[in-house]
Amino acid sequence: MKAWRVHNNGEPREVMRLEDIPDPEPGAGEVLVRVRAAGVNFPDALMCRGEYQVRPPFPFTPGVELCGDVLAVGEGTPEGDAPETGSRVIAQPALPMGGFAETTLVAAASVRKAPEALDDAESAALHIGYQTGWFGLHRRARLQRGETLLVHAAAGGVGSAAVQLGKAAGARVIGVVGGKAKADTARELGCDVVVDRREDDIVAAVKEATGGRGADVVYDPVGGDAYAKSVKCIAFEGRIVVVGFASGAVPTPGLNHALIKNYSVLGLHWGLYNTKDPAAVQACHEELTALAADGQVKPLISERLPLEECAGAVQRVFDGTTTGRVVIQP
Ligand SMILES: NC(=O)c1ccc[n+]([C@@H]2O[C@H](COP(=O)([O-])OP(=O)(O)OC[C@H]3O[C@@H](n4cnc5c(N)ncnc54)[C@H](OP(=O)(O)O)[C@@H]3O)[C@@H](O)[C@H]2O)c1
Numbered sequence: 001m002k003a004w005r006v007h008n009n010g011e012p013r014e015v016m017r018l019e020d021i022p023d024p025e026p027g028a029g030e031v032l033v034r035v036r037a038a039g040v041n042f043p044d045a046l047m048c049r050g051e052y053q054v055r056p057p058f059p060f061t062p063g064v065e066l067c068g069d070v071l072a073v074g075e076g077t078p079e080g081d082a083p084e085t086g087s088r089v090i091a092q093p094a095l096p097m098g099g100f101a102e103t104t105l106v107a108a109a110s111v112r113k114a115p116e117a118l119d120d121a122e123s124a125a126l127h128i129g130y131q132t133g134w135f136g137l138h139r140r141a142r143l144q145r146g147e148t149l150l151v152h153a154a155a156g157g158v159g160s161a162a163v164q165l166g167k168a169a170g171a172r173v174i175g176v177v178g179g180k181a182k183a184d185t186a187r188e189l190g191c192d193v194v195v196d197r198r199e200d201d202i203v204a205a206v207k208e209a210t211g212g213r214g215a216d217v218v219y220d221p222v223g224g225d226a227y228a229k230s231v232k233c234i235a236f237e238g239r240i241v242v243v244g245f246a247s248g249a250v251p252t253p254g255l256n257h258a259l260i261k262n263y264s265v266l267g268l269h270w271g272l273y274n275t276k277d278p279a280a281v282q283a284c285h286e287e288l289t290a291l292a293a294d295g296q297v298k299p300l301i302s303e304r305l306p307l308e309e310c311a312g313a314v315q316r317v318f319d320g321t322t323t324g325r326v327v328i329q330p
Contacts, residue, residue, distance in 0.1 A: 001020070001021065001022075001023050001101065001102040001103050002018060002019070002020060002021075002101065002102050002307060002330070003018075003019060003021050003061045003097075003100065003101030003102065003104075004016045004017065004018055004019075004061055004062065004063075004100040004101065004307075004310050004311065005017055005019050005021070005059040005060065005061055006047070006048055006058065006059060006060050006061075006062065007058050007059045008058065009048065009049055009050035010048065010049065011048070011049070011315065012044070012045050012048040012049075012062075012311055012314035012315045012318060013311045013312055013314075013315040015048050016048060016062070016100075016310065016311035016314065018307070018308065018310075018311075023103055024097050024103065024104065024105045025074075026072055026073065026074030026077075026105055027074045027075075027076075028074050028075060028076030028077055029074060029076070029077050029078075029081065029107065029108050029109070030073075030074040030077070030094055030105045030106070030107065030108060031070055031072070031073050031074065031077070031082075031083060031091070031105065031106050031107075031108050031111055032070075032071040032072040032073075032074075032103060032104075032105060033066065033068035033069065033070060033071060033089070033091065033103065033104055033105070033106050034068050034069045034071055034102070034103050035063075035066050035067075035068045035099055035101060035102060035103060035104055035330050036066075036067050036068045036069065036088070036120040036124075036329065036330075037066060037067045037068075037120040037121045037123070037124040037304075037327050037328070037329050038063045038065065038066040038067075038093075038098075038099030038100055038124060038327065038328045038330075039064075039065045039066070039099075039121075039124045039125045039127070039128070039129075039157070039325050039326075039327050039328075040063075040310070040313050040314055040317050040322075040325070040326045040327070040328065041064050041065065041128055041129075041157060041317070042157065042221075042244065042246055042317055042318065043064060044062040044063060044064060044098075044100075044314050044317070045314050045315065045317060045318030046318075047060070047062050048062060048314065049318075054095065056095040056096035056098075057096055058096075059096070060095060060096035060097075060098065061093075061095075061096065061097055061098040061099070061100055061101050061104065062098045062099075062100055062314065063093055063098035063099025063100035063101070063104070063328070064092060064093060064095075064098060064099065064128060065090070065091075065092060065093075065099065065124055065125070065127040065128045066090065066091060066092075066093060066099035066104070066106070066124050067088065067089070067090050067114050067120045067121070067123040067124040068088075068089065068091070068104075068106075069086060069087070069088055069089075070083045070084065070085050070086060070087050070089055070111070071085065071103065072085065073085070073108065074108070077108045078108075081108040081109050081111075082108060083108070083111045087113070088113075088114045088120075088123075089106075089111045089112060089113060089114055090111075090112050090113075090114050090115075090123050090124060090126065090127050091106035091107070091110045091111045091112065092106060092107060092110040092127070092128075092274075093105065093106050094106055094107045099328075100307065100310045100328055100330075101307075101330065102307070102330045109274075109278065110274065112282070112285045113289075115288070115289040115292045115293065116293070117289075117292045117293040117295075118292050118298070118299070120329065121299075121301045121304050121325075121327035121329060122292075122298065122299045122301060124325075124327055125157075125299035125301060125324075125325040125327060126288055126289075126292060126297075126299055128158075128270065129157045129158045129160070129161035129299070129325065130161045130165065130288050130297065130299070131270055131273075131281065131284055131285070131288070132158050132161070132243065132268065132270040133158060133161040133162040133164075133165045133219070134165055134284045134287065134288065135268060135270050135273060135280075135284065136162065136219055136241040136243055136266075136268045136270075137149070137162060137165055137166060137169065137217065137219065137241070138169070139280070140239070140241055140266045140268050141217045141219075141239040141241050141266060142239070143166065143169050143171055143216075143217050144171075144216075145169065145170030145171070146170060146171070146172070147171050147172070147216035147217060148171065148172045148173075148174065148209075148210050148213075148214075148215045148216050148217075148235070149162070149166040149171040149172070149173050149174070149215065149216070149217045149218075149219065150173075150174045150176065150206060150215035150217070150218045150219070150230065150233070151163050151166065151173060151174070151175050151176065151191075151218075151219045152176045152218070152219065152220045152221060152222045152226040152230075153176070153177070153178075153221050153222050153226075153246060154173075154175025154176055154177050154182075154186045154189070154191055154194070155175070155177045155182035155183075155185040155186045155189070155323045155324070156221065156246070156320075156322070156323065156324070157317075157324065157325050158221045158243060158244070159175070159219070159221060160185075160189050160299075160300045160323070160324050160325075161297070161299070162219045163175055163186065163189045163190055163191055164189060164190060164296070164297040164298070165291075165297065166219075167190045167296075168291055168296040168297060171216075171217070172192050172193075173190065173191050173192055173193075174191065174192065174193040174194075174195060174205075174206055174209055174215060175189070175191035175193070175194050175195070176194075176195045176196075176197050176202055176226065177194065177195070177196060177197065178196070178197050178198055178320065179196065179198055180196065181323075182196075182323055183196050185300070185323045185324070189300065192209075193205070193209045197225075197226075202229040202233070203229055203232045203233045206233035207233055210233075210235070213235050213236075214233045214234050214235035214236075214238060215230075215233060215234060215235055215238060216235045216237075216238050216239070217238065217239050217240075217241065218230040218234060218238065218239070218240040218241065219241050219243060220240060220241060220242060220243055220244075221243040221244040221246055222244070222245070222246045222247045223242075223244065223245035223246070223247050223248075223249050223250055223251050224245070224247035224248070224249030224250075224251065225247065225249070226247065227240070227242075227251035227253075228251065231253075231254075231257055231258075231261070231263070234261065234263045235263075236261070236262050236263075237262050237263065237264075238261075238263040238264070239263065239264045239266055240263060240264070240265050240266065241266050241268050242265060242266065242267050242268060243268055246320065253265050299324065299325055300323065300324030300325065301324060301325055301326075301327050302322060302323045302324040302325065302326060303322070303326045303327070304327050304329050305326065305327070305328055305329065306328070306329065306330070307328055307329075307330040309328070310328045313326045313328065
């Protein structure tokens with residue numbers, strides 16, 4: 001079967017190689033899956049570059065979320081974790097065997113029923129971006145109906161999910177994007193106000209849109225300048241959710257400033273909930289499935305590409321030129 005593999009660190013388009021390898025064998029706690037769709041996430045590029053918190057051993061296959069069919073369950077897998085053969089599921093691949101392949105292994109405990117309301121690409125994309133958005137906005141920031149939510153990289157993967165979840169929660173959403181095309185996308189996603197970081201003054205725009213009060217919650221997958229601007233337009237008792245550093249710059253918060261303005265800086269590592277509170281991850285999946293069935297959320301799939309085009313797609317996500325989720329369909 002065909003799988004993309006990385007043998008050394010570097011730029012995704014240079015180090016990802018499409019190879020013919022034997023089908024993987026599921027061990028205890030693992031499930032063999034035929035991949036229908038695998039979402040490209042920013043961490044795939046970080047893993048290629050050796051800059052992610054997870055460093056799979058070489059050679060590894062990137063691809064951290066998928067929708068697929070269960071082909072076989074590894075011997076010794078606890079009965080409660082064993083999904084039905086043939087079922088259509090979403091899951092997190094068991095790295096170093098990731099999702100950019102014709103078949104792969106997933107952790108049995110991560111297997112969940114694919115939402116019936118969504119197609120394969122949308123189902124794959126309902127996972128990491130939306131779970132991260134849900135935990136960030138609800139569990140960490142306790143977003144309330146009527147509050148103002150500021151989302152950086154609002155047309156991106158996790159950003160577009162946060163916009164939709166913010167609207168579903170009854171918040172007023174301000175989206176920050178880079179460029180005119182992404183501004184159109186952010187409007188289509190439901191942002192009430194759109195700020196183009198290349199043209200507009202983010203701080204002035206947020207203050208104007210909130211009558212000088214500022215944003216109650218900031219969802220920040222970018223870091224760097226986005227964080228620096230956020231602390232200048234955060235409301236009294238506001239909450240800034242630190243989601244990622246797509247800009248490559250990790251901010252160093254001024255705690256004296258947080259004290260003076262009464263705001264909170266909240267870290268979010270969604271993956272940790274899989275071990276610290278798996279029941280909450282399942283409850284979130286059920287909530288997201290219901291929101292999708294209701295039409296309140298629908299992942300924005302900007303590109304559906306064959307397996308052969310995967311390396312270029314991972315590179316483009318890293319370069320910041322994509323919108324929504326790019327999905328590989330082997
Ligand atoms: N904390 C967690 O548990 C968790 C879970 C999932 C993902 N993440 C993180 O969330 C971030 C976003 O992931 P994603 O897959 O959804 O990617 P993405 O948002 O689709 O892509 C990154 C976006 O960041 C913006 N950006 C701003 N400055 C940039 C720069 N210098 N270079 C590249 N992009 C830049 C770009 O949008 P604009 O041009 O519109 O600004 C770009 O489209 C990543 O840092 C990822 O690691 C964290």
